[in-house]
Amino acid sequence: MDSxxxxxxxxxxxxxxxxxxxxxxxxxxxxxxxHLAEYIKVGAAQVRRDLALFGQFxxxxxxxxxxxxxxxxxxxxGTRRRWNVVVVGAGPLSNALLRYPAFSSRRFDLIAAFxxxxxxxxxxxxxxxxxxxxxxxxxxxxxxxxxxxxxxxPDAAQDAADRLVAAGIRGILNFAAPRLETPPGxxxxxxxxxxxxxxxxxxxxxxxx
Amino acid sequence: MDSxxxxxxxxxxxxxxxxxxxxxxxxxxxxxxxHLAEYIKVGAAQVRRDLALFGQFxxxxxxxxxxxxxxxxxxxxGTRRRWNVVVVGAGPLSNALLRYPAFSSRRFDLIAAFxxxxxxxxxxxxxxxxxxxxxxxxxxxxxxxxxxxxxxxPDAAQDAADRLVAAGIRGILNFAAPRLETPPGxxxxxxxxxxxxxxxxxxxxxxxx
DNA sequence: GTATGTGAAGTTATTCACAGCG
DNA sequence: CGCTGTGAATAACTTCACATAC
Numbered sequence: 001m002d003s004x005x006x007x008x009x010x011x012x013x014x015x016x017x018x019x020x021x022x023x024x025x026x027x028x029x030x031x032x033x034x035h036l037a038e039y040i041k042v043g044a045a046q047v048r049r050d051l052a053l054f055g056q057f058x059x060x061x062x063x064x065x066x067x068x069x070x071x072x073x074x075x076x077x078g079t080r081r082r083w084n085v086v087v088v089g090a091g092p093l094s095n096a097l098l099r100y101p102a103f104s105s106r107r108f109d110l111i112a113a114f115x116x117x118x119x120x121x122x123x124x125x126x127x128x129x130x131x132x133x134x135x136x137x138x139x140x141x142x143x144x145x146x147x148x149x150x151x152x153x154p155d156a157a158q159d160a161a162d163r164l165v166a167a168g169i170r171g172i173l174n175f176a177a178p179r180l181e182t183p184p185g186x187x188x189x190x191x192x193x194x195x196x197x198x199x200x201x202x203x204x205x206x207x208x209x
Numbered sequence: 210m211d212s213x214x215x216x217x218x219x220x221x222x223x224x225x226x227x228x229x230x231x232x233x234x235x236x237x238x239x240x241x242x243x244h245l246a247e248y249i250k251v252g253a254a255q256v257r258r259d260l261a262l263f264g265q266f267x268x269x270x271x272x273x274x275x276x277x278x279x280x281x282x283x284x285x286x287g288t289r290r291r292w293n294v295v296v297v298g299a300g301p302l303s304n305a306l307l308r309y310p311a312f313s314s315r316r317f318d319l320i321a322a323f324x325x326x327x328x329x330x331x332x333x334x335x336x337x338x339x340x341x342x343x344x345x346x347x348x349x350x351x352x353x354x355x356x357x358x359x360x361x362x363p364d365a366a367q368d369a370a371d372r373l374v375a376a377g378i379r380g381i382l383n384f385a386a387p388r389l390e391t392p393p394g395x396x397x398x399x400x401x402x403x404x405x406x407x408x409x410x411x412x413x414x415x416x417x418x
Numbered sequence: 419g420t421a422t423g424t425g426a427a428g429t430t431a432t433t434c435a436c437a438g439c440g
Numbered sequence: 441c442g443c444t445g446t447g448a449a450t451a452a453c454t455t456c457a458c459a460t461a462c
Binding site: 241242243253257258260261265266267268269270271272273 | 445
């Protein structure tokens with residue numbers, strides 16, 4: 001059932017998910033491809049095509065059941081199960097992530113944060129306590145953890161990544177360095193907030209409408 | 210100068226920019242499309258094609274001059290000039306952004322933060338002082354500001370965006386809400402960190418290598 | 419009437435391969 | 441000889457349009 005899914009398609013699936021979850025909070029029970037498309041700023045055919053890659057989730061003349069589609073998307077994205085996540089580095093960004101409430105409904109549990117600085121170790125942030133980097137391997141071994149968020153300073157990023165990979169991490173969300181070297185099967189997702197601003201300056205400068 | 214530049218292309222240009230800036234800190238002066246491609250995980254032809262859309266920046270047999278290419282990319286992305294940016298909402302995420310050092314070299318100056326909470330007003334974060342939302346329009350009028358970062362709670366997002374647009378903001382980086390309504394010519398860039406994690410769970414679950 | 423799912427068409431993006439320059 | 445820039449070929453994505461189901 002797995003084949004070649006466009007990268008952009010997976011990003012859209014996440015966008016659909018976010019909008020669908022918003023619709024549940026509004027009590028909306030059914031949604032059409034046109035309706036969903038309008039929110040995400042893509043065509044309705046695109047929405048149907050994206051979903052049709054994985055199955056037939058809608059009913060002609062009716063649309064999609066919101067709850068049902070959320071569940072199907074979870075099946076596709078791999079989030080029917082919950083995922084434990086660790087945060088490496090306990091700076092301001094980690095602080096923000098650990099206090100971010102929306103992870104839970106998207107099936108992510110930030111179970112631990114780590115830092116090399118002894119003064120930060122033991123501090124509570126949100127519901128989690130900062131632990132020593134020395135205990136990284138032990139904590140990962142004691143919990144099923146396959147994802148990590150990296151927020152350490154750039155020159156510490158590769159070492160941290162190596163330890164995470166050695167401890168069995170399969171996916172890294174990387175805020176730290178321009179690039180991480182990882183073995184095949186370990187996925188890295190780069191986040192660059194300045195890049196997001198540059199997208200805007202590009203559009204504004206070339207006065208796209 | 211404007212045409213139809215792929216969205217994905219602009220994202221790659223930002224990635225090239227980041228890597229090039231990293232190379233300057235290493236003292237590297239020249240770089241080939243192959244070298245650059247390796248970092249970004251695209252093909253060398255893709256790099257050359259992306260750049261060729263805008264001009265001829267390299268020299269056959271030699272490659273690209275790092276400093277020169279940075280400047281050309283700035284020209285394309287609109288960051289030869291610096292951009293003032295305001296942050297709306299002074300929660301943990303704003304705190305992280307205001308302390309994030311890399312914005313400056315990418316040509317962004319976070320000149321102000323705003324919050325409705327009187328207890329936060331007056332607090333310093335990094336180099337900037339939190340100001341009252343009441344003063345939003347005055348501050349924007351007193352400075353050339355065309356970009357904003359939105360980190361308020363979801364139900365306050367649209368109102369805040371409306372005020373920003375009315376005050377002349379042309380681009381919004383939106384961490385706050387699933388969707389913002391804006392008039393044509395005002396660009397919104399959605400950021401959804403849970404979505405980034407979902408990209409990883411998708412890859413890990415469907416064991417892509 | 420309304421909305422899905424999907425071949426087929428259309429469009430856009432990526433890769434190939436090589437001429438030509440340093 | 442190495443590396444760029446680019447026409448041509450390929451592959452990938454998106455949109456159209458309609459048969460089908462509710």
